[in-house]
Amino acid sequence: MSALARIRFLRVTPRKAMLVAALIRGKKVQEALDTLSFNKRYVARDFKKLLQSALANAEQKGGMDPDNLFIKKVTVDRGPIHKRWRARARGMAGRIEKRTSHITLELDEK
Numbered sequence: 214m215s216a217l218a219r220i221r222f223l224r225v226t227p228r229k230a231m232l233v234a235a236l237i238r239g240k241k242v243q244e245a246l247d248t249l250s251f252n253k254r255y256v257a258r259d260f261k262k263l264l265q266s267a268l269a270n271a272e273q274k275g276g277m278d279p280d281n282l283f284i285k286k287v288t289v290d291r292g293p294i295h296k297r298w299r300a301r302a303r304g305m306a307g308r309i310e311k312r313t314s315h316i317t318l319e320l321d322e323k
Contacts, residue, residue: 215285216271216320218263225256226312227291233260234287234316242268242282242320260316267320277322285321289314 223230233256237245242264249261264284271277292313301307 214275214277214322216267216275216277216282218267218270218318220259220263220314220316222292223256223259223314223316224311225259225314227289227314229254230256230260230289230314230316233257234289237264237284238287240284242279242284245284260318263316263318267318271320277320281322282320283323284318286317286319288317290317291315 233249233252233254236248236252237260240248245264246261249257249264268279268282271282272279292315294313295311297309297311298306299309
């Protein structure tokens with residue numbers, strides 16, 4: 214049995230989120246929490262919240278032991294892109310793309 218937690222429409226680029234996801238993929242929950250606590254990347258706090266949410270889901274719904282849990286799967290998908298415009302030289306406009314991510318984290322027992 215597995216526990217799932219999901220963040221949708223997170224205002225961080227998927228590329229930056231994938232770097233943090235690679236750090237915690239396959240690790241035990243406590244080891245992943247320690248890794249995220251000391252990581253300097255901005256998105257690491259969102260991953261930590263997501264991991265704590267998945268841990269609470271596992272304890273609440275599945276009745277799983279938190280000491281035996283590990284991160285089975287972490288996926289980072291592209292969300293919608295917010296398009297903005299910025300004034301440029303000679304009356305032109307430059308496009309600014311503010312990217313979003315959907316992150317899914319799945320825990321399982323060993």
